[in-house]
Amino acid sequence: MVAVRIHGLAWRVETQEVSDFFQEFNPIPDSVLLGQGEDGRANGLGAIVFGTQEEADKAVAALQKQYIGSRYVNLRTLDYGSYKTFNEGG
Numbered sequence: 001m002v003a004v005r006i007h008g009l010a011w012r013v014e015t016q017e018v019s020d021f022f023q024e025f026n027p028i029p030d031s032v033l034l035g036q037g038e039d040g041r042a043n044g045l046g047a048i049v050f051g052t053q054e055e056a057d058k059a060v061a062a063l064q065k066q067y068i069g070s071r072y073v074n075l076r077t078l079d080y081g082s083y084k085t086f087n088e089g090g
Helices: 015-025 053-062 080-084
Strands: 002-006 032-037 042-050 075-079
Touching: 002 053, 002 080, 015 053, 015 075, 042 053, 042 080, 053 075, 075 080
Parallel strands: none
Antiparallel strands: 002 042, 002 075, 032 042
16 A cells, blocks of 8 residues: 655645545545644645555646645655654654
């Protein structure tokens, strides 16, 4: 498995919006994580998991600089180990 890191999310984005954005590329269901700072508030980061590197790469290529709500996002692949510890350490 491999994840895609999402940068530039609106602070009020919902996990379903992110999931819907990537739906065409078959992400792992319920794998969206939204980043939080040390204060527990949204920090504009997120991640979602795909079953293969190929699926993740296709999603990044197709969706880079596309909009989720009113903000465009920057995407890059992220190893699964980093995804599992995404919100640790603030």
